[in-house]
Amino acid sequence: MRFSERIQGIEGSGIRKIFEAAGPGAVNLGLGQPDFDTPAHIKEAAIAALREGKTGYTQNAGIPELRTAICDKLRRENGLSYRPEEVIVTAGGSEALHLLMQVLVRDGDRVLVPDPGFVSYAALATVAGGVPVGMPPDSSMHTDVEKAKELLDGAAVMVLNSPSNPTGAVEPEESVRALVQYAADRGVTVISDEVYEHLIYGRRHVPAAQFGENVITVNATSKTYAMTGWRVGFFAGPQEVVDQAVKLHQYCQACATSIAQYAAVAAYTGDQSSVAEMRKEYQARRDLMYEGFSRMGIYFPIPEGAFYMFVPFGRELTGKILSKGVVIVPGDAFGKNAPGYARLCYAVSRETIEEAIHRIGKAVAE
Numbered sequence: 001m002r003f004s005e006r007i008q009g010i011e012g013s014g015i016r017k018i019f020e021a022a023g024p025g026a027v028n029l030g031l032g033q034p035d036f037d038t039p040a041h042i043k044e045a046a047i048a049a050l051r052e053g054k055t056g057y058t059q060n061a062g063i064p065e066l067r068t069a070i071c072d073k074l075r076r077e078n079g080l081s082y083r084p085e086e087v088i089v090t091a092g093g094s095e096a097l098h099l100l101m102q103v104l105v106r107d108g109d110r111v112l113v114p115d116p117g118f119v120s121y122a123a124l125a126t127v128a129g130g131v132p133v134g135m136p137p138d139s140s141m142h143t144d145v146e147k148a149k150e151l152l153d154g155a156a157v158m159v160l161n162s163p164s165n166p167t168g169a170v171e172p173e174e175s176v177r178a179l180v181q182y183a184a185d186r187g188v189t190v191i192s193d194e195v196y197e198h199l200i201y202g203r204r205h206v207p208a209a210q211f212g213e214n215v216i217t218v219n220a221t222s223k224t225y226a227m228t229g230w231r232v233g234f235f236a237g238p239q240e241v242v243d244q245a246v247k248l249h250q251y252c253q254a255c256a257t258s259i260a261q262y263a264a265v266a267a268y269t270g271d272q273s274s275v276a277e278m279r280k281e282y283q284a285r286r287d288l289m290y291e292g293f294s295r296m297g298i299y300f301p302i303p304e305g306a307f308y309m310f311v312p313f314g315r316e317l318t319g320k321i322l323s324k325g326v327v328i329v330p331g332d333a334f335g336k337n338a339p340g341y342a343r344l345c346y347a348v349s350r351e352t353i354e355e356a357i358h359r360i361g362k363a364v365a366e
Helices: 014-021 040-051 064-078 092-104 119-127 145-152 173-185 239-252 258-269 273-295 315-323 350-365
Strands: 087-090 110-114 131-135 155-161 189-193 215-220 233-236 308-311 342-345
Touching (some): 064 087, 064 233, 092 215, 092 233, 119 155, 155 173, 173 189, 273 308, 315 350
Parallel strands (some): 110 131, 155 189, 189 215
Antiparallel strands (some): 087 233, 215 233
């Protein structure tokens, strides 16, 4: 059978490969998914939508109530002003990224992506016909702004991700401003992936769109509200970009799930206390895991956000840890600049973290 060259040109997700290969009794720190349940008021909104028969197709761009709620959230939390026509609701943040790559990238266009960075960026750029180019980190795992500037000339798109998956780095305001403004000067569109914005510890989230009109903001309910399986995301940007994205969205997706959209309205407009509670617990888990590595003599920049640690294990130690039944993701799954690292997710119970540290300690001792 004949296959598309673009699909043959990408590999399957290294995260999924490791996750699905985990055997019985494994301690799984591989998949980036909250272990909390979706808050009750959000689930109740979905149940109400079911009972009221809100189970048909919605507008392609999303129900008006949700797009309005997203605009209110962006104004209230991020100081950004958008109209509902400048927002499209997608099947998770992943579809938002896919649509944007298809809309903004032409054959042969250079697309700057964080390296190490979320596995989807380079793959989706490739599927769109683009050429992904990795932006290297500095010694603290933040984007090396000066090196990124050197790469911007001739690029079409630059992806920013703060807090970062996989490093947990939160970009400082001066870096975000410099990157956005320099990109604007070079005619480069910035896709700012901010899905972990509420999972930040001791730092402040900086919305990239406050520094330029060349920024498109991607976000989702998945991580903030423990709604990964509900598949509700969005992007906000110029209406002309939304209009182009809707054309593709209506053919490949039609709309995000109607019931999940009504649940998302409750997420954005309802009680936000659960968000703070989850963030507090993630920080405690981060500290527990980091202290465990410190006792082993393994030091690295402490994550400032998200729920990942990017640890300098090296290939041999990573292999030993996997053999001990601890599922972690080798760094090369996230790009070319971190082959000696591995990503560990601490969105698991404290007991699971303690067991993982125990097993990893054995691998380190060997």
